[in-house]
Amino acid sequence: MTLTDPAQTLAALIRCPSVTPEEGGALTTLSGMLSELGFTNDRVTFSDEDTPDVENLYSRLGSSGPHLMFAGHTDVVPVGDAGAWTQDPFSGAIFDGEMYGRGAVDMKGGIACFVSALARLIKKKGPPKGSVSLLITGDEEGPSINGTEKLLSHAAAKGEKWDAAVVGEPTNPDRMGDMIKIGRRGSLSGTLTVEGTQGHVAYPHLADNPLPGMMALAGALLDPPLDGGNERFPPTNLEITSVDTGNPATNVIPARCTAKFNVRFNDQWTPDSLTDELRRRLDQAAADAASQGQRSPVRFTVSFAERASPSFLTRDDALIEALSAAVEEATGRMPALSTTGGTSDARFIKDYCPVVEFGLVGKTMHMVDERVAVSDLETLTGIYELFLERWFESAVAR
CATH class of the missing domain: 3.40.630.10 (Zn peptidases)
Incomplete structure (x- = not known):
């Protein structure tokens, strides 16, 4: 050779x-x-x-x-x-x-x-x-x-x-x-879980569907945009990569809904400042949903991967x-x-x-x-x- x-x-x-x-x-x-x-x-x-x-x-x-x-x-x-x-x-x-x-x-x-x-x-x-x-x-x-x-x-x-x-x-x-x-760009992954109460779709008053709450919270993660980018980097981009209730039945309200997401972020953020902003958005979206008359408060947890890349x-x-x-x-x-x-x-x-x-x-x-x-x-x-x-x-x- x-x-x-x-x-x-x-x-x-x-x-x-x-x-x-x-x-x-x-x-x-x-x-x-x-x-x-x-x-x-x-x-x-x-x-x-x-x-x-x-x-x-x-x-x-x-x-x-x-x-x-x-x-x-x-x-x-x-x-x-x-x-x-x-x-x-x-x-x-x-x-x-x-x-x-x-x-x-x-x-x-x-x-x-x-x-x-x-x-x-x-x-x-x-x-x-x-x-x-x-x-x-x-x-x-x-x-x-x-x-x-x-x-x-x-x-x-x-x-x-x-x-x-x-x-x-x-x-x-x-x-x-x-x-x-x-x-x-940096990379940050997270998991968002909204808790509900399982029940029969014909008796929604006896259950608590987590999906409306998930839609409200997911929407808050996506809008407004996190930033507009700068001369060095494109705008920060958050993508929701999966949404799952683990529910195969059409006549059952699921007990919980889980979404996974990834953020590719520019130098306007650190992993810490970005997680703080995402938590703030989620807390605000949950409070807004409650003030708008949603039947029950949005009960959620969010966790972030430990190995975020700056x-x-x-x-x-x-x-x-x-x-x-x-x-x-x-x-x-x-x-x-x-x-x-x-x-x-x-x-x-x-x-x-x-x-x-x-x-x-x-x-x-x-x-x-x-x-x-x-x-x-x-x-x-x-x-x-x-x-x-x-x-x-x-x-x-x-």
Whole structure:
């Protein structure tokens, strides 16, 4: 295998069936590649109650600063119906200019391109004047408990410090060069329960239907909008994702109704301020319902997930400019600087150093026939190589 060829490095990783939480040979394959480039590898397994053990990899080349981290994950989501794939999901087969396989874009492809970019740079100019590390988890597509967060803490406890980081998630919506992620919205999940009294629908005076109360409270969560967004972030968005009474009968008034919701919030909120606002809205809606003559008070409880993810924004101009310039040089397009999308492991890394995200086109991630254009692998490898040169030149000069 030639490490300078991203198609070869990616195919080797795709052939490892590393469905979360299984390592599947992916970290072994990757650590072998990195050893060939001169990296030292630290394989570590983390455990936690009620979650599967997860293997992780931390590799470093160099011993001095400046220090750049590349972060990612080798675990992948299940293939779904393997029979629906036109190519074996763990083959890395190339058909009509595209490589097929689970993880092709999310995100073994990003890892493969970074390894090949390093291999090309080392072959042409030698190792960077500083240090490069790869922080790779096997837990990103799962609970995210025994992965990046613990691996960062483990490395930091051993004295590791980083000046900047790049996460290789697929950030481009349509074509290479579209978008760099310079921050992420926060995420908060909650459960709202309205209590009632079960009874026969023909005798409503003997029961208390929780659904009218749920509709009033859910409406208060949704309206008015939480904010209008700002120049850095889109508006905060709350989505009710399920409403359930657990009642299969049409002639029974249910005893309770439960709704689940998720909020993707911008930097106008913290998890604490957002939960305070949502509780205020619910209390007000319950009081309003009582004042408007609802037959009985709205009895409700609301709980929020303990692991809320805060929003963040990266303001490291040198990091952003080095990556933007590399993208523009390689593609001819100036990428948008965005905070859209879901959460990623960047939410953990931002506590240690400035972090941005840039990778492949994500159109087929998690789908049947996940695939990547071989030409995009070449483009991303070129971008990473240019970025490495620019960032280290700038960082050494500072």
